[in-house]
Amino acid sequence: MRYSRTTLAAAIACLAAPIAARDANAGTIRISHPWARETAPSQTVGGGYLSLTNKGRQPDRLISATSPAAREVQIHSMSMDRGVMRMRRLTGGLAIPAGATVAMAPGGLHIMFVGLKAPLKRGAMIPAQLSFERAGTIRIAFKVEPVTAQGPGGSHHEQH
Numbered sequence: 001m002r003y004s005r006t007t008l009a010a011a012i013a014c015l016a017a018p019i020a021a022r023d024a025n026a027g028t029i030r031i032s033h034p035w036a037r038e039t040a041p042s043q044t045v046g047g048g049y050l051s052l053t054n055k056g057r058q059p060d061r062l063i064s065a066t067s068p069a070a071r072e073v074q075i076h077s078m079s080m081d082r083g084v085m086r087m088r089r090l091t092g093g094l095a096i097p098a099g100a101t102v103a104m105a106p107g108g109l110h111i112m113f114v115g116l117k118a119p120l121k122r123g124a125m126i127p128a129q130l131s132f133e134r135a136g137t138i139r140i141a142f143k144v145e146p147v148t149a150q151g152p153g154g155s156h157h158e159q160h
Helices: 007-018
Strands: 024-026 029-037 046-055 061-066 069-083 084-088 094-096 101-104 112-118 125-132 134-143
Touching: 024 134, 046 094, 046 134, 061 069, 061 134, 094 101
Parallel strands: 029 134
Antiparallel strands: 024 029, 029 046, 046 101, 046 112, 061 094, 061 125, 069 084, 069 112, 125 134
C-alpha cells in the first residue's frame, strides 16, 4: 500500500500532537507551561519547570516522572538554609491540594533530569511522562529555553 507524502506528514503530526502540547490535562490536574533550561555540553543534569493546578475536590500527588532524554527524572525541592542552598529529592512525590496551583520554578520546586543522554538545546521539545496518584499518567513536552530564562517563553533574569 502506498501513501502520499502529505498523508504521511499528517499522520506523523497527529501522533506527535499529544507530546508537543504546551498545556495538558490529566483528570482534574492542569499542567501549564512546561519548560526547561538549556544545558552545557558536559552537563549531566537539567531542570524542568511547570505549574500544576488541581481543579478537583480532592488532593492529588505527582508521584513520578520519566523521560527518554534522561536516565532518571526526579521531583526536587530547593531552599536556602543559613545562606546555603539545599536541594532534596521528594521521594513521596509532590502534593497538589484541591483547588490549588503548585508552581515549579527556578530556585524552588522543580523536575530534575538526571543522567542526560544529550545536552538540552534551546528550542527543543523534551518529551516526558508525569504520573499522578489520582489523575493518572500524561505525556507532555518541556520546551527548552535559554540558560538565563526565568520562565516560559524565554523571559530572562536581568544581571546587575
